[in-house]
Amino acid sequence: MFCYQCEQTARGTGCTEIGVCGKSSDAAGLQDLLLDLAKSLALGLAAVPSGLRPVGSHEMIESALFATVTNVNFDTERLETMIRAIAEAAGRDLPRDSAGLNVLAERVGIAARRRADGDDVTGLQELLTYGLKGMAAYAHHARRLGKTSAAVDEFTVEALAALARGESDLGRLLDLTLRCGEASVAVLALLDVANTGSFGPQTPGAVRMGHVPGKAILVSGHDLGDLKALLEQTEGTGINIYTHGEMLPAHAYPELRRHAHLAGHFGGAWMWQRREFDTFPGAILMTTNCIQRPAETYAARLFTCGPVAWPGIAHVVGQDFSAVIAAAQQAPGFTDSASTGEHQVGFGHHAVLGLADTVVGAIKSGAVKHFAVIGGCDGTDTGRSYYTDLAAGLPQDWVIMTLGCGKFRLLGHDYGQIGPLPRLLDMGQCNDAFSAIKVAQALAEVFDCGLNDLPLSLILSWYEQKAVCVLLALLHLGVRNIRIGPSLPAFVTPAVLQVLVDKFNVMPVGGVEDDLKALTAA
Structure with missing residues (x-):
């Protein structure tokens, strides 16, 4: 096996015997094969007008992608059942026994593609793939609540079909990856509508x-x-x-x-x-x-x-x-x-924008000097204490917005209030990055400036593929100067990273004291 899709991959380079997540080599291989079959199905669908595609085909691809996200499906029997169903839909013949499937999986895995295409091409292919996986997870939740997006489904088919054809041009791959960010914004908005339509807007x-x-x-x-x-x-x-x-x-x-x-x-x-x-x-x-x-x-x-x-x-x-x-x-x-004790939840975009006059007034009066988004995925590595220490060290006139399970690095500390506003605003799950986006866009409109001109800093923690989806959404919106940690993705090679640095000034988190100085000096 070879897998480097999560932040805690072995030695920071890739899991080769058993996943740090607990994934067996057999499960890893079946996930690789399932993903390859999803690409095959997408390639066939891409040749058919969307209105003529078999009912349920988009959902089948979505389920296959979600099953391969970190810490989802470890059950080889269930994976094999999915594999045979999607192979039938894609018109692919498969070996009848599990051993034959494992052999086939080795031919389509990341290690084989790295040998054929090199690290840069494969890494960028994987960046796109992981964005698609994150999108699929969010689209799955929205679909279960009755909301779908033809545009998101169509882009997923287009991108997977390109990967199925072995797209290796770095320019075209980068274009697809940034377009994945556009589709990611759409799927985050879709899930927001699905959640609020089903359960009401978040309230504090x-x-x-x-x-x-x-x-x-x-x-x-x-x-x-x-x-x-x-x-x-x-x-x-x-x-x-x-x-x-x-x-x-x-x-x-x-x-x-x-x-x-x-x-x-x-x-x-x-x-x-x-x-x-x-x-x-x-x-x-x-x-x-x-x-x-x-x-x-x-x-x-x-x-x-x-x-x-x-x-x-x-x-x-x-x-x-x-x-x-x-x-x-x-x-x-x-x-x-x-x-x-108690924890205050419910500061999604509906709640925060409901206090728009208060927020804008606090900014204009100088009571609020800056906003910091500190959140994302949590994990076990000790470097994640960075986020706890950084939040505790921010100036008292900074509002902290948090989301995802990364919020647990901030809980247990009294951040106080700024007037009627708590300094710590819990915006929700990882998908509620959309709330932070909506608030930032509203403030940019009020102050007639671009997103990058706002007194706003983003310090994100990542672990798995939904975090990649959120990052690509932010990059599509042109957000610059995002800090990511506690380590950078193993699949992003130096050459690909340089593109992201040159275009968006994406940077790794550093030491707490150094980053506090840089953030407060901006």
């Missing part, structure tokens, strides 16, 4: 960070639709529902918050799940990516649904959560109350 409110006595189910991942279905199915059962990881922003949506048994948030970011799930005395539902190898102590009460899967873990088909509910009723539940 306090979330209990802890638990209360009673039977319990913990929901992790990202899928708000699954959470809504579970809340409805547990109404009146006496079971309390808790969020985990990137589900924390669910408490900001009125249609979710109105359920009284949405009792609070348990734990922190996704990478601490093994120790946190172990101490949770109820059933656990993983709705999308971010699953880790389950410990034996909780594997029997862990369930997956949607695109996420782990070998041997019970998988919920559709949204019938009766097995999850039964497991929660059999588990002991909490016998006490505990809390580490």
